[in-house]
Amino acid sequence: MGEARLRRIVILGGGTAGWIAAAGLVNRLKQKYIEVVLIESESIPTVGVGEATIPPMRTFLQSLGINERDFIRKTNASFKLGIKFSDWHTKGDAYFHAFGKTGVVFDKNEFYRSWDRARANGYQGKFTDFCPAVSMCQQNKFYREQDVPKESFVSGASYAYHFDAGLMARYLSDYAQTRGIKRIEGTVTEVTKDSHGYIRRLTLSDGTPVEGDFFIDCSGFKGILIEETLKTGYTDWRDYLPCDRAVTVQSEQIHDIPPYTHSVAKDSGWMWQIPLENRMGNGYVFSSRYCSDEKAKRTLLETLGNQTLISDIRFIPFTTGVRKKLWNKNCLALGLSSGFLEPLESTAIHLVVKSLEVFMTMLPDGNCDELLSNEFNRIMLQEYENIRDFIILHYCTTQRDDSPFWDFCRHMPIPPSLQEKIALFQSKGVIFYNPYDLFKPVNWYSVFEGMKVHPKRQDPITELTDIRSMVTILDQMRLKIDDTVRRLPSHRAFLNTYGQT
DSSP: OOOSSOOEEEEEOOHHHHHHHHHHHHHHHTTTSSEEEEEEOTTSOOOOOOOBOOTHHHHHHHHTTOOHHHHHHHTTOEEEOEEEEESSSSTTOEEEEESSOOSOOBTTBOHHHHHHHHHHTTOOOOGGGGOHHHHHHHHTBOOOGGGSOTTSTTTTOOOEEEOOHHHHHHHHHHHHHHTTOEEEEOOEEEEEEOTTSOEEEEEETTSOEEEOSEEEEOOGGGOIIIIIITOOOEEEOTTTOOOOEEEEEEEEOOSOOOSSEEEEEETTEEEEEEEOSSEEEEEEEEOTTTOOHHHHHHHHHHHHTTOOBOSOOEEEEOOOEEESOSEETTEEEOGGGTEEOOGGGOOHHHHHHHHHHHHHHTOOOTTOOHHHHHHHHHHHHHHHHHHHHHHHHHHHTOOOOSSHHHHHHHHOOOOHHHHHHHHHHHHHSOOOOOTTOSSOHHHHHHHHHHTTOOOSSOOGGGGGSOHHHHHHHHHHHHHHHHHHHHTSOBHHHHHHHHTTO
C-alpha cells in the first residue's frame, strides 16, 4: 500500500469543480504538508452552465479570504435572493422560493404553524409575504443582509450569486496558482493502478507520468478515474426525475437585472433564466421521452423572442443520479463525475464545495482507511438524496395535466423518504430535519405553500395565541417589510455602486 504519509494530491480536470478543489485545498494545506497539482487540457471544453448558486457559496469564498467586491467585478456577477417558479403548479401561477428568514416566532411557535392557523381561519396573506427576500425580488431591490441592523424588517434576507462559470473558474485558477498550485497542461491517455486496485500514476499524451497518493476526479460526465478506471457504478434516478437533456444559449441583457433566477415550467420540462451583470444565461431542461431536440430548441428560442443571441446553441445530455461511491479507494469524484442533479435549485456547485469540506475533515493518510471513505460516502449520499427529494417535490405536487410529461409527474412513484416527508407535513405542518441538511424547514414550507399543499390539521399549540392579535401583527409586519424594501436601491443601482468601490 506504500508509505503512510499522504504527500501528493492530483486533480484531474479544471473547470468550476477542479478549481474549487484546488483553491480549497491550497487554502487549507498551504502547499506545505501536501503538494497539490491539477491536470487540465485546453482542448477539452467544460460544460460551463453552473452559473447560479445558493448562500453557502458565500461562506466558501469568505473562507478563502476572497474580497466580494473584487469577485463580483471579475466574474460579471449579480446577486441572487432566490428563485421564481412560474407555471409549476398550474399555468399562470407563480411563487418564490427565497433565501433567508420568513416571519417571526409567535408565543414560541414556529412562524409557519402560526401563519397556517391564520390561513385556515381565512387570512389572505401568503406565507412568503413575510419573507424580506421575496419582497425585494418582487420590487427588484437589493441590499446585503450584513449592511442593515438586525432589528430591520429586511434583515435576514440571505443571498447568493449569479456569475459567469468560465470567469469563475479562471478567478479560482488565478487564486490557486498564485498560492502554489501547479497546473499541468495535458490529456490523460493511461491510468496505472497497483496490485490493490489503487491509482498510482496518470500518463499524459506526451508520455509525461504524473504520480500521486490521492486523486480527485473532476473529468466531467465521463468519470475517467471514478468510473472508467475504478468501475464504481452509478445509481440512476430517472424514474423520479425524467429530464435527461438540456439546450442552452446566452443572450444580451435587455432589461433591468432581477435579483433572482427564473424557472419557467414548459410542456416537457422547465427553462432557466439567469441574469448576469452583462448578459442572460438561458436553458431548457427537458425529457427526451416527451420532447425532441428540435422541439426543445424551438421552445427555447420562442421563449426568448427577439433577444439577441451571443453564443452558440448547445445540447447537454445527462443521466440524473449519483455514483455508488463518491470516494472509492484513493479517488474522490467531484462535480459532474460524481453524479448529476438537474440545476432546479442551483445545488451543483454547493455539492462540490460540501464534498470538499467533508473530505478535508476526513483527510486520509497514504493508506486511505476505508472507515473514512465509508463515512464520507454515507454523509454525502444522504446529502444527494435529500436534495433529490427536494427537487422531486416541485414535480410531484403539480396540478398540471396539459401534457404527457406533467401527467407523468403527477402520478410518478416517489422515494419512500419523500412520501414520509409529505405525509408528516400534511398531518399538521410538521417537518423534521437533520441540522446538517441543506434545505431547512423554511425552504420546504416555501415550496409546499407555492405548490398549494397545506396541512390537513393545524398545530393545536397555536390555539394559545389569540387569532385577532396574530392577524393584526401579521398585517403590520407585511406592511413594514414592503415599506422598508420600497426605500432600498434597485438591484442594478446597488451593483453599479458596489462593483466600482
